[in-house]
Amino acid sequence: xxxxxxxxxxxxxxxxxxxxxxxxxxxxxxxxxxxxxxxxxxxxxxxxxxxxxxxxxxxxxxxxxxxxxxxxxxxxxxxxxxxxxxxxxxxxxxxxxxxxxxxxxxxxxxxxxxxxxxxxxxxxx
Numbered sequence: 083x084x085x086x087x088x089x090x091x092x093x094x095x096x097x098x099x100x101x102x103x104x105x106x107x108x109x110x111x112x113x114x115x116x117x118x119x120x121x122x123x124x125x126x127x128x129x130x131x132x133x134x135x136x137x138x139x140x141x142x143x144x145x146x147x148x149x150x151x152x153x154x155x156x157x158x159x160x161x162x163x164x165x166x167x168x169x170x171x172x173x174x175x176x177x178x179x180x181x182x183x184x185x186x187x188x189x190x191x192x193x194x195x196x197x198x199x200x201x202x203x204x205x206x207x
Contacts (some may be wrong), residue, residue, distance in 0.1 A: 084124040091117030093179030099170040122149075126131055 094114040101107040126142060133141045156176060163171040 084121060084128065087117050087124060088119035089117075091121060092177045092179070093117075095173050097177075099173045099177075 098107060098110040098114065101110060112206055120159055121168050125145065130138060131133055131140055156172070159175060160172045163175060
């Protein structure tokens with residue numbers, strides 16, 4: 083579910099660049115928000131399940147701090163991209179980064195790795 087929601091978030095973000103009316107943009111922004119909204123609780127749940135009890139709250143705090151830091155960093159990227167390529171470039175940059183690049187690949191590897199660890203723990207524990 084997490085990988086799917088991040089992928090959809092990226093796809094809908096890129097799709098927003100091809101809109102021709104405010105209504106199309108509003109619908110795609112809504113779908114982008116649904117993808118992002120599905121990712122946050124899934125991430126929190128996965129982190130809560132895999133984090134050690136004594137470090138769980140610290141790790142969740144760091145995760146949400148990273149989310150906010152990423153939101154702030156896109157402002158710097160936008161300040162660089164918009165004068166050079168226009169506002170659509172920011173959506174393409176963010177969407178491609180998450181749907182086809184860093185986001186989905188990292189999540190797929192991370193979730194697969196920790197699922198393997200969980201299976202080993204359950205079988206030996």
